[in-house]
Amino acid sequence: MRALAWFGNKDMRMVDAPIPDVSEPKDVIIKVSGTTICGSDLHLYHSEMMAMKKGDILGHEFMYVTLPIHHWVMEEV
Numbered sequence: 790m791r792a793l794a795w796f797g798n799k800d801m802r803m804v805d806a807p808i809p810d811v812s813e814p815k816d817v818i819i820k821v822s823g824t825t826i827c828g829s830d831l832h833l834y835h836s837e838m839m840a841m842k843k844g845d846i847l848g849h850e851f852m853y854v855t856l857p858i859h860h861w862v863m864e865e866v
Contacts, residue, residue: 790805790806790807790808791803791804791805791806792804792805792806792846792847792848793846793847793848794806794844794845794846794847795833795834795841795843795844795845795847796843796844797836797843798835798836799834799835799836801833801834801847804844804846806846817855819853819854819855820853820854820855821851821852821853822851822852822853822854823851823852824848824850824851824852825850825851826850827849827850830847830850833847
């Protein structure tokens with residue numbers, strides 16, 4: 790999958806990252822259909838949050854489609 794990763798001050802890159810495993814019965818995989826950045830991403834871009842490690846994947850503002858899942862997951866939603 791394509792992902793935006795942090796590599797240092799003002800250094801963010803699109804990278805190929807592995808698709809996460811579905812390891813728990815209630816895990817789901819989503820297909821991101823759109824994304825954007827927010828104000829906190831600018832703090833990361835300028836290295837104002839030092840908890841970042843090179844290669845960390847960014848992103849928490851997105852729209853998605855849920856891929857096929859087991860019926861018991863939907864019962865919990």
